[in-house]
Amino acid sequence: MIRILAVDDDIHMLGFVAEELRQEGYEVVEATSGEQALQRLESETVDLAVVDVMMPGIDGFELTKILRTDYALPVILLTARHHIEDKERGFLAGSDDYLVKPFESKELLFRIKAILRRYDHPDDDLLALGSLRIDLKSYEVKSTNGILLIPLKEFELLALLASRPKQVLSRDLIIENIWGIDFQGDEQTINVHIKRLRQRLERFAPDVKIITVRGVGYKIEVRG
Known part of the structure; x- marks a missing residue:
């Protein structure tokens, strides 16, 4: 099931977004600040983030940069302002879409589905993590040391972990994705x-x- 991170310091807006997402069948991880969102990601795996722009501490722009750079997550930014400068900042930070409050839940759900479809069929078939390059078409693993050919299940496991860097993947999630629910x-x-x-x-x-x-599972990360 698709899991979405919803971040907003306005608890009423957060509750509204979370409820609409759950009614659509998504699992939701809620956070009331950028700091709490990053804490949740230490033990939670998500597929997309819906982030409010105006938050104290780590604001939406800064959080978006972190989510894109460290977690490779698609992000939809929410804002109460119509300024073109804010939209520009959002896209420069790496957001995939931008939605101005107030908005209808159907519009948010439509944009989420469009982004998820795009990420389900990426144009780029190469995963990059540190010195590692994982070619999803040729099933080759590359680094400065050359090319490594590994058994299929190991390749699928490595690709799954690398597709969500720094995110903890539970054992159940790994088994379901690599070996199937009937394992x-x-x-x-x-x-x-x-x-x-x-x-x-x-x-x-x-x-x-x-x-x-x-007690949770595994994650992959780059350590210098």
């Missing part, structure tokens, strides 16, 4: 694949690490 094996299968990937990355792309988050 009859146990968690040892994941453990074996993670161990093999770590060993390969240590030699092939030592700046890229797979981190275990105890």
Whole structure:
């Protein structure tokens, strides 16, 4: 199920957005500040973010930059202002769309679906993370050390982790995406694949690490 991060310091607007999204069938992770949103992402996996512009502390523009750069998330910005300068700032920060309050819920839902369709079929078939390049067409893993060919399930696991850098992916989510919901094996299968990937990355792309988050799952990140 698609999970959306909703961020707004106005609890009434946050509640409205979250309720509309849930009625449409989305799972929602709520945050009332940019700081809280980043805290939630330490243990939650999301597919898209709906972010208010005017927030104290980390505002919507700054949060968008972080979400795009560190988490590769699509972002829709919400604002009460019509100024073209604000729209420009939003798009320069990396937002995918911009919606002015007040808006109808149908418009927000339409824009979300359009962005999700675009991200479900990306034009770019190359994932980049640190020194690592993952070619989704040729199933090749590349770095400055050359080209690495790995078994399909390991490739799919690496690509899944790399598609959501710094996000913690639960074991259940990994199993469902890689082995399917009817998988009859146990968690040892994941453990074996993670161990093999770590060993390969240590030699092939030592700046890229797979981190275990105890009791939750795994994440991948670049460590210099």
